[in-house]
Amino acid sequence: GSIGSPHILQASGIGPSDLLKENNVNVIHENKSVGKNLQDHxxxxxxxxxxxxxxxxxxxxxxxxxxxxxxxxxxxxxxxxxxxxxxxxxxxxxxxxxxxxxxxxxxxxxxxxxxxxxxxxxxxxxxxxxxxxxxxxxGSIELNGNDTREDPKIFxxxxxxxxxxxxxxxxxxxxxxxxxxxxxxxxxxxxxxxxxxxxxxxxxxxxxxxxxxxxVFHPVSTCRMGNDREAVVNDRLITHGLQGLRIVDASVMPSITSGNTNAPTIMIAEKAADMIIADQ
The missing domain is CATH 3.30.560.10 (Glucose Oxidase, domain 3)
Structure with a gap:
């Protein structure tokens, strides 16, 4: 989700390089937007x-x-x-x-x-x-150590x-x-x-x-979808700069929906399932 996905990415070496180095994580792929753009109702x-x-x-x-x-x-x-x-x-x-x-x-x-x-x-x-x-x-999600069992910092x-x-x-x-x-x-x-x-x-x-x-428990947008340099995933939900890694949850929403997020997240998952099958 919007809290866990950026946390896992950062702990795995994908995210802002300065933050990863501060937490003794080897940088696999730098993307300054991982964990940024946090929105909620x-x-x-x-x-x-x-x-x-x-x-x-x-x-x-x-x-x-x-x-x-x-x-x-x-x-x-x-x-x-x-x-x-x-x-x-x-x-x-x-x-x-x-x-x-x-x-x-x-x-x-x-x-x-x-x-x-x-x-x-x-x-x-x-x-x-x-x-x-x-x-x-x-707001933002930030790594709080190199162990995913340590809760991230949530701003x-x-x-x-x-x-x-x-x-x-x-x-x-x-x-x-x-x-x-x-x-x-x-x-x-x-x-x-x-x-x-x-x-x-x-x-x-x-x-x-x-x-x-x-x-209201509607956090979104910490792994924002888009084709610009500030996005984390593309329009097929594949992480920019990496292969074989998709993110399918509310974190990919470019901006928060004007209402509850449950149904839109289900729609994202259904669309992602179709794309995964199509790419086989």
Whole structure:
């Protein structure tokens, strides 16, 4: 994948020569782009406390409700245990002049401080997470020793460009407008817990929202496909300067897709299978 493929290449002597030499790896083939151009979708996680509506926060902290949730699933295959992490997904534009949406929502009927590392809140709340699906920030994967069993250094560099920070601020404001000003939410008396209704500057919103942001696990582009000198593989997914070595995973995407990466990665694999058969 986008983490493992450049790591294996670098440990095998394929990558930026300076990095390889620093890690006592013999240079087999220099390609400065191996591990560069890392892109991912960052999930901003504003949290809104609500009233007059039960969320999974209360279910989680109530033994009886958890038992009833389990019974409802085992007997009728209904209820909270039948759903994924999000109840609602959707796309929207951060600016009207854009031709297509650049923001993606995943709305969850629950809330927490640090995703997967802390328990759900004890009060009713929901999390309308929102991603910039065309980020301009770029990170990198770097070797951390000459043994592939040593985890590589991962530099995500989220929100490192002015464009990404500006869009993050706009995304929070759009979400705030929907939740705090629409009639649909009036019966639930929403209160913005995070990042905080008092923050209105886009730069400050991006900084505060970034403290609780998470990856959506869409890393791509660390072994970018192309026919230019900065690419790692060509349009048949063969590594430039080498023979018989193909890379077939999300790392070959020239840029991140405007949405989830699973289906595009499957399509890459199916296309690669056809090319491998054709080249026999």
């Amino acid at each position: 960052l999930m901003l996680r504003p949290v809104y406390k609500i009233k007059n509506l039960e969320t999974l926060n209360e279910v989680y902290h109530n033994l009886y409700k958890k038992m009833m949730t389990g019974i409802n699933y085992f007997l009728f295959r209904k209820g909270a245990l039948t759903m994924g992490a999000s109840h609602l997904c959707g796309f929207i534009k951060s600016d009207e002049h854009l031709e297509t949406p650049n923001l993606q929502y995943h709305v969850s009927p629950m809330s927490t401080d640090v995703l997967a590392k802390s328990t759900l809140h004890t009060f009713p709340a929901f999390t309308p997470t929102i991603c910039n699906i065309r980020p301009t920030s770029r 995500m560099n989220y929100l490192s460009t002015p464009e990404d920070r500006e869009i993050a601020g706009k995304a929070i404001k759009i979400t705030r407008k929907i939740v705090m000003e629409s009639k649909a939410f009036e019966p639930y008396d929403p209160i913005e817990l995070r990042p905080g209704i008092e923050i209105t500057d886009n730069e400050q919103l991006a900084e505060e929202a970034g403290k609780y942001a998470n990856t």
